[in-house]
Amino acid sequence: MKFKESAHAHQWLDGFTGLEIGGAAHNPFGLPTRNVDRLPHTHPDFAPYANEQMRLCGEVMPVDIVAPGDHIPLQAKCVDFVISSHVIEHFFDPIAAIKEWVRLSRRYVYVICPHRDALPSDVHKPLTSLDEHIARHTGQLLPVDTDEHHSRWTPDSFIMMCDHFGFHVLDVLYRDDKVGNGFTILIDVQRTEANWKEQEQGRGASNLK
Helix, strand or coil: CCCCCCHHHHHHHCCCCEEEECCCCCCCCCCCEEEEECCCCCCHHHHHHHHHHHHHHCCCCCCCEECCCCCCCCCCCCEEEEEEECCHHHCCCHHHHHHHHHHHEEEEEEEEEECCCCCHHHCCCCCCCHHHHHHHHCCCCCCCCCCCCCCCCCHHHHHHHHHHHCCEEEEEECCCCCCCCEEEEEEEHHHHHHHHHHHHHHHHHHHHC
């Protein structure tokens, strides 16, 4: 079994090359990407993920770049896009992860995030507030190193988080067209960096007063 490819992702990303964060063989995008994961696919600790991929589709997606998804040792602007599906919720500090993906990408960051009730273990848990994301990103909360879902969003609360940190949301699917239990956020990298430049100039002007 493999999930269908995303027509929406192909619409925006065909003709470009990118990185996929935490890709899996049973959930392919069919795009020219290198797969990034914190463990090689042959590592014993990767076995549960490898076994799940084998159970679902009979193959395992190789890991091309072994690195944490929020700290990838590649030069800036080395790809056209960064894409991930059902990964962003596993980062304690998702803002740091998105900033890293913006650093690497020339054009887009494409994120599919599960709805807050996509997994039974997440049902009835509260949404993660913007204040908590700020506290995590600024070091006011110490990191928790587990593979759990650290964050839960609605599409609107994710967009609000993006707005606060200057990530320019170019397109949204309130239900993704791939697995169907999440939502899709497309971030425009160039407009994001323009936002950050404007914010920095605004802070500079304020300091001169």
